[in-house]
Amino acid sequence: MKIVHVVGARPNFMKIAPILQAVARAGFAEQKLVHTGQHYDPSMSDVFFTDLGMPRPDIYMGVGSGSHAEQTAKVMLGFEKLCLEERPNLVVVVGDVNSTFACALVAAKLQIRCAHVEAGLRSGDMRMPEEVNRVLTDRMCELLLTPSRDGDENLLREGTPPERIHFVGNVMIDSLLSHLPRAKALGIPEKLDLDPGGYGVLTLHRPSNVDDPVVLGGLLGAVEELQRRIPIVFPVHPRTRKQLETFGFGPRMAAMPGLRLCEPFGYLEFLGLTSQARLVLTDSGGLQEETTAVGIPCLTLRENTERPVTVTEGTNTVVGLDPARIAAEANGILDGGGKHGRIPALWDGKSSERIAALFRR
Known part of the structure; x- marks a missing residue:
């Protein structure tokens, strides 16, 4: 099995890193890491590979900045070529940046199974580019991995088949607790x-x-x-x-x-x-x-x-x-106020293990 993981911006790295490590430990797949270069400032990107113990990207696309349309189009052109060359069995996208949506759309067009990590989150504000990316990515992906139960509820309310929804917890907390x-x-x-x-x-x-x-x-x-x-x-x-x-x-x-x-x-x-x-x-x-x-x-x-x-x-x-x-x-x-709160369900540092088990199945 060949899995292609996509990162494009700073928030993606903390989510992909533990998944890469969990799949590697399980030993059932060849993995490739693709960095689209949506964030290209070293302070916003490169240092994270060192901090999180991630391997350097196998492929760096270097799309850089631009309007939403320009950035999305550059990612799609580069990622389509990559998928035709690599022929992955699974594409993994995370979060809600332009790279997330662009790569999910390419995978859907090429009929490659795609998993969206952090699926189902909704602000209800379609003026936010991230909300547009979230909604459209979830419509195209076959595996929707939710970090919290409200994500399940949002997807079901939108008519998503229940068998596509998998509550795995918050994988970013895996990185936090580890480091x-x-x-x-x-x-x-x-x-x-x-x-x-x-x-x-x-x-x-x-x-x-x-x-x-x-x-x-x-x-x-x-x-x-x-x-x-x-x-x-x-x-x-x-x-x-x-x-x-x-x-x-x-x-x-x-x-x-x-x-x-x-x-x-x-x-x-x-x-x-x-x-x-x-x-x-x-x-x-x-x-x-x-x-x-x-x-x-x-x-x-x-x-x-x-x-x-x-x-x-x-x-x-x-x-x-x-x-x-x-x-x-x-x-x-x-003055002594502020919320104390509690840790939500499955924010336990084991989300990446659940994701790796799902990919293996």
Whole structure:
């Protein structure tokens, strides 16, 4: 059996790494790792192969940036050629980036069985490119591997045949639990002259948040109030850094002594940072899950989430974009509030083993 695994952007790596390792241990398949190059900045991609112990990609497509249509088309052209040459029995795609959808569509057209890891997640907001990718990918894939029970419910409600749905748990938590001791041992807070539990972490990367100067300025307003009480570490995504410069927010941020801007971290460094924070403010889907897994209060800077289990069972609160509400919720956490939550079902570090067993069957 030949399996082709696809990664294209930073969130994909943490999900594919444990699956590669579980299938290798089981020894029933030849595996090829394809990196589409959708994220091509070394700080957003290359360091993850080292941190996660992943093999270097067998094939690097190097599609780079562009509009959604350009990026999707480049991935499809390259991946179709690859599939015709490699003739895989199974294509594995993860998450909701353009590479995920593009490769699933190619596999469907070539009648190659395709598995979608992290299937069934829905925000209900089709204005989000990721939601479009999620819905369409699930329609095309034969094996739908869900991380939480709400994923099963969403797929069934959309008319998906039950035999295509497999609840395997959250494979990204496999990576987190495997690497958490090593990440904490790095002493990242101390290296930044911070006390564990005495700082916040901010991440922003979604176009809806960083491409609008009014929205981005409002978020900075909430951070401006919060950094007076607690240091805020802000690893700046390349896209976000560009927009901050374009909108002229540099002097405003320089006037915030408690705001610490830095380059993006590798996986281990970032996990070491977030797992010891007092709170996390983010628009990242994966970080909502990671904070739930390690019990850190999370404020999601969006109007919705495709990961509602992190709200209903975990430590996440969706606070929207209103600066006053963000500041109020954050202050509540600093005053001793915030969710404690619990670990959702099958977020146990064994999802990759269940996936490998499914592929073997």
